């Protein structure tokens with residue numbers, strides 16, 4: 001038994017920052033500078049809850065030296081503290097904003113750092129619990145659940161981020177859909193073309209060098225440069241092929257963004273497919289052929305299933321990266337959540353930037369987790385690693 | 389031939405033919421890069437176009453290139469040592485849970501798009517050099533951290549064991565055995581970091597940090613393809629140069645660590 | 655049953671196999687032995703057309719193999735390799751069932767056969783649902799053998815099948831394989847570079863060097879080899895001792911009645927090999943052992959000259 005230094009440092013830092021740094025920031029309107037608000041003043045009894053949770057987590061982390069079995073208690077305490085941060089902040093925002101429709105309440109460094117510190121403590125405590133324990137699962141679900149419940153109950157309506165979202169709910173939804181279509185569509189097309197391309201590379205050794213140069217080259221060239229370089233050819237293409245012009249293929253708009261995202265997905269997927277097929281253990285293929293499988297059977301029954309995990313990992317990386325990179329589509333008028341980000345940058349409106357950037361990151365993270373889960377089910381149990 | 393076995397020798401010869409003598413390619417890229425920055429008009433007349441924009445012509449291209457270079461150099465100079473230190477600490481004190489925390493946080497952060505990190509730094513640090521520098525430094529740490537941990541953990545157990553058996557102290561094992569053997573992997577992380585930051589720095593223009601992204605963004609706004617090229621060509625060359633020259637460094641380290649000089653792969 | 659006639663195979667300018675001739679009789683376990691790189695695997699792989707010879711011909715059952723489509727030929731020949739080549743994405747049971755499924759045998763029959771094959775190699779039917787990554791090296795090799803036998807092929811090709819397991823496991827696998835072979839009487843071509851393994855398993859040994867078969871004979875016949883030539887050098891001076899492992903004490907012991915009792919003599923089981931008996935004599939510095947039967951009763955005695963005299967008993 002040793003002291004859990006990570007949890008101790010996390011909970012300690014969380015306690016100090018929640019108590020000593022501005023927890024929220026109140027701006028009389030969107031433009032004016034913020035006035036710092038401290039937890040002790042604005043949270044009332046809620047601040048006691050947070051301070052107690054953080055202090056208790058720190059004590060539990062230090063006591064691990066003497067007593068075993070404190071990990072469950074630590075998980076519970078730090079999880080509860082973390083889950084209560086957002087609802088408490090929302091309720092405080094409601095009180096601070098009062099009746100003003102233009103006042104803005106946003107998160108201060110105290111709130112962010114308290115969340116980070118308690119998060120680290122929660123991670124460190126729960127890591128040692130059995131991997132399928134109910135408490136661990138509950139801790140993982142409690143935080144998003146508390147946030148969602150508070151949001152649905154209207155408790156968060158006065159936080160500036162949520163105000164920003166509510167005031168442009170329709171645009172947000174439209175851009176979200178566009179973002180998903182742009183990123184998902186280009187990645188799906190990238191997979192549909194990239195996997196056969198990787199297969200072709202595997203079959204034709206001569207192409208290998210060329211493609212691997214293209215793959216690394218295209219990943220090196222900055223997205224923005226590629227996007228810029230495409231404007232002229234895309235405009236020419238739209239002008240030359242009337243049908244394409246009618247569906248919106250122009251120098252600006254969704255088309256160049258879609259092409260760039262497609263290329264970004266295509267090359268790693270093709271590269272991964274190629275590498276995966278080549279990395280299949282030669283003895284497995286030798287055994288397959290030696291037992292009397294035809295080339296086709298050996299490919300379908302042995303080589304392809306063995307390569308599948310790596311191929312799918314490439315597809316997952318491409319989807320995740322595209323979800324994020326699709327922000328840049330807004331630079332060429334292609335729409336998506338980047339529109340909010342660049343609008344926010346132009347108007348010097350931090351909440352708008354935050355809204356666009358946070359929702360994009362959440363999308364990327366969600367895509368990554370969802371595909372990891374789905375692909376895990378697609379892969380033979382004999383090939384799965386133990387970790388979830 | 390109906391042999392079921394492949395022909396690895398031929399594939400190897402294939403890739404060897406493609407690998408030019410190490411320094412030629414980076415040197416060529418550097419020459420073209422410098423030329424394009426100093427005399428972009430040559431490229432323009434070659435393509436028969438000319439930028440209309442009046443906005444950027446006041447800041448010479450070489451100055452934008454230097455701004456860009458400065459951003460990347462400053463952020464990498466901050467990111468690499470910090471990430472290296474964190475990675476070493478994570479491996480040395482892995483029982484403390486530091487490794488688990490850093491790996492989990494790092495892989496979650498990796499799914500964040502670089503553009504989002506850049507944009508998020510504006511509310512924190514305002515406009516200009518500072519938020520871009522902050523974002524690039526943070527984002528640039530991820531590949532170095534990841535590869536430092538992977539590299540140190542990939543050092544053969546037997547080598548570490550032998551070093552300890554010969555009486556080296558943990559610090560000596562780290563400096564004389566683990567770090568030299570992990571160096572190629574760590575350098576691959578540095579390369580990825582620098583290349584990503586070179587690309588992300590073009591977005592710095594949207595945060596008011598200048599750089600080669602400026603002509604691209606102004607060109608897109610004013611629909612001026614020639615202006616876009618002014619930024620796009622040098623920034624692409626810069627990224628390719630950074631990649632090629634760091635690969636070369638990596639190959640050297642790999643040879644020094646007794647491995648095959650193969651710059652491909654992660 | 656299998657006949658290689660003047661096989662030549664080159665890779666680039668190097669001759670992997672350089673005019674090899676070999677004939678294996680039905681039911682014979684032929685061990686092909688030679689230094690690493692001498693062309694053993696290449697020669698073995700011409701038998702199931704994994705390698706096509708540049709010239710020469712392989713006959714199976716009197717018919718040239720090139721007249722068979724390669725896939726059909728291979729489905730009728732069991733194939734075991736050193737690295738096992740189990741398919742990691744299939745369970746043990748599915749691995750064993752690969753060839754029966756390729757042959758279109760019906761499901762119910764396959765399930766029963768998988769269980770029987772696993773039992774044959776000493777694994778219970780529960781192993782059927784395990785994954786290859788959960789197996790030890792020895793267990794994986796057993797599954798490899800079961801997989802090769804699953805379609806009941808008359809011929810087995812085995813390329814250093816026990817080469818990658820520890821020595822104790824290897825000896826156990828050899829013993830079990832020999833027991834299986836005594837029941838099934840397959841025609842086996844078994845490649846190894848381990849002389850002891852060859853002695854333990856072979857009906858006949860073929861010694862190969864630089865792509866040619868130098869000599870093909872019973873293990874006993876190799877005892878008289880000139881120690882100066884390549885075959886003698888490769889087999890080693892200890893061959894004369896190693897080969898004693900092929901014979902049991904009971905085959906040469908003198909019945910109790912024949913000689914007077916020798917009370918101080920160390921005792922040895924009648925089932926022990928002559929090599930073990932010689933080892934015991936050397937360790938105790940005696941020339942006579944007392945032999946006991948399965949129940950521990952005295953069955954006779956064994957003298958040093960009986961052990962040394964076994965050569966003469968051989969043809």
Ligand SMILES: Nc1ncnc2c1ncn2[C@@H]1O[C@H](COP(=O)(O)OP(=O)(O)O)[C@@H](O)[C@H]1O
Nearest residue numbers: 393665669670689690691692693694695696697
């Ligand atoms: N597919 C191949 N391509 C090139 N050379 C090969 C190939 N297969 C075998 N060889 C060469 O042929 C020779 C004999 O190989 P092999 O039959 O595997 O030897 P053994 O099994 O006796 O160790 C070796 O020198 C080997 O390098």
Ligand SMILES: [Mg+2]
Nearest residue numbers: 694695696813
């Ligand atoms: Mg071999």
